[in-house]
Amino acid sequence: MTVKAKPLQLSLAMIKHRHVAQSGAGRTGQLVGATVKRPLSIALVIRNLAGVIGGAERSICLLANGLAAAGHYVTMVSEDPTDEEPVFPVDPSVKRINVFRPRPFSSFRKFYLRRAPYWRLRHFLQWRFAHSQFKNSLRKVFVKFRPDVVVAFMPDATTTTLLAARGTGIPVITSFRTDPYSDFVSPTMWHPTEYDRRLRLALLHEAAAVHVLMPDFVSFFAPEIQAKTVVIPNGVTPGIDRAVGTVPRRPLILGLGRLAAQKNFKDLIEAWAMIAADHPDWSVEIHGEGEERPMLEALIRDRGVGRSCRLPGATKDVPRLLASGSILCHPALFEGFPRAPTEALACGLTVVAYDDCPGLSALLQHEQNALLVPRSEGPAGLAAALDRLIRDEALRRRLSAAAPRSVAHFTDEACTAGWLDLIERVTSGRPVKDPTPA
Known part of the structure; x- marks a missing residue:
């Protein structure tokens, strides 16, 4: 009313x-x-x-x-x-x-x-x-x-x-x-x-x-x-993990959130441009909408990764998206309650992020449920962490198995x-x- x-x-x-x-x-x-x-x-x-x-x-x-x-x-x-x-x-x-x-x-x-x-x-x-x-x-x-x-x-x-x-x-x-x-x-x-x-x-x-x-x-x-x-x-959104196991995991690195300066997705694109040629079977999708779309689209073109890096827009089926990805890269400058990383962890994704992002420090533990990168290393550090996870399936599986337990108390x-x-x-x-x- x-x-x-x-x-x-x-x-x-x-x-x-x-x-x-x-x-x-x-x-x-x-x-x-x-x-x-x-x-x-x-x-x-x-x-x-x-x-x-x-x-x-x-x-x-x-x-x-x-x-x-x-x-x-x-x-x-x-x-x-x-x-x-x-x-x-x-x-x-x-x-x-x-x-x-x-x-x-x-x-x-x-x-x-x-x-x-x-x-x-x-x-x-x-x-x-x-x-x-x-x-x-x-x-x-x-x-x-x-x-x-x-x-x-x-x-x-x-x-x-x-x-x-x-x-x-x-x-x-x-x-x-x-x-x-x-x-x-x-x-x-x-x-x-x-x-x-x-x-x-x-x-x-x-x-x-x-x-x-x-x-x-x-x-x-x-x-x-x-x-x-x-x-x-x-x-965490109830039922966010309902699609886990119903769709196959793809060699897919996800970004999820508003296309805004706070989310800093340009660093993900820069990082992917450094390693994309080494991993032709993998791709990047950044889901969301916002004022930085034109800038991000131009950056994808300028770095020559248009075939493997996409901006599909906002998704209506986040559970299915998270169930089908393998890694979430979240290079944000700051957060409140970091919903995208939290829900990604609940769905068993490994998270890559900067180690100084306010709002993430109580959620992510390096080498336990995520890989954290010093911000001073910038996109090169993100690229190294993503490259390591892509090459080391055992590490990816170990972090993925620990991820849901680490956020089970957020209800x-x-x-x-x-x-x-x-x-x-x-x-x-x-x-x-x-x-x-x-």
Whole structure:
């Protein structure tokens, strides 16, 4: 169910939904590994959800479904310019509120803001133009319906959510989906002003808890933020390995992900160009779409590997693709929860990657389930690792056999149980983390 604000009119169903949650009546539930003590009203906030295919969008839908199955009352709040439904399935009991309103005179404002004197003032005004309407709409939702807890996904929602919840007494959990350097330092991510970067980091002091996906992300934060930072990884897609054994393995090196600078597939193409002539029976396929397709296509032509290196586009049957490959090469610059390598391991593929990729260090172990290459070696190092795996079938088989066991603990059930525990701790006033033994 989607409720659209005009400018912010909310349905009677939402009022009933909140009333039942406050009374604690009419709903109970359990999930493996966690028992619901009392139904809570939980708001999940993400900037855009309708029609968007992405890891964060999949995760918020899975979390909404898991919390609803456990007996909680869940509302997803977004600012979508369309009335499309989410791409990923959502439990019918989960309510949706869309607070989008057109911004008047947007062209005039943008023209003026680009010419505002003094860069600090300009950055402040740019931020207000981009985010204040969403922040004010969120505050109206929070004040009217008083959720027990709010979970905000990604920096374009966490900053506005923390500001909107100020003074309401509603605890906010912030959820970050990638390497913290990219979320808090990089000028190319999110709102590209220094004002925004400073604000999103400073406001973490007001969060009840901070969620990250992998353990190596915690050390980025100051000690006082680390004390309330909780690691809850995503789960591997259920049934991702269902095609394993039903199709033959091919002499195929796979790349899987968006054709974007972050994934760095140009290094895979460069590496393959170095060894392709030595392995005429092998080929490379990089599955995905993105803004770097023209550049990657040109690189394939320039390196003369067009017959053995292809860009087939996004695949609709990832399980079958992973079941038919032999190696996954993932030369990414950074990751959040590295879904492609995780699912490749679940399907018994050997992974080749750089050894310094944030988000991968807790997943890949050199010579155990992967071959890791120092980034300083660049494509030549990737080429050497791929050449070794192609030539050494026994090594490939050994790493392949160990791969599924190494990711067996990444399940949707474990992810939801972790969230249930964190939400219960926040709403009951307990520490979000158990004390570290002395």
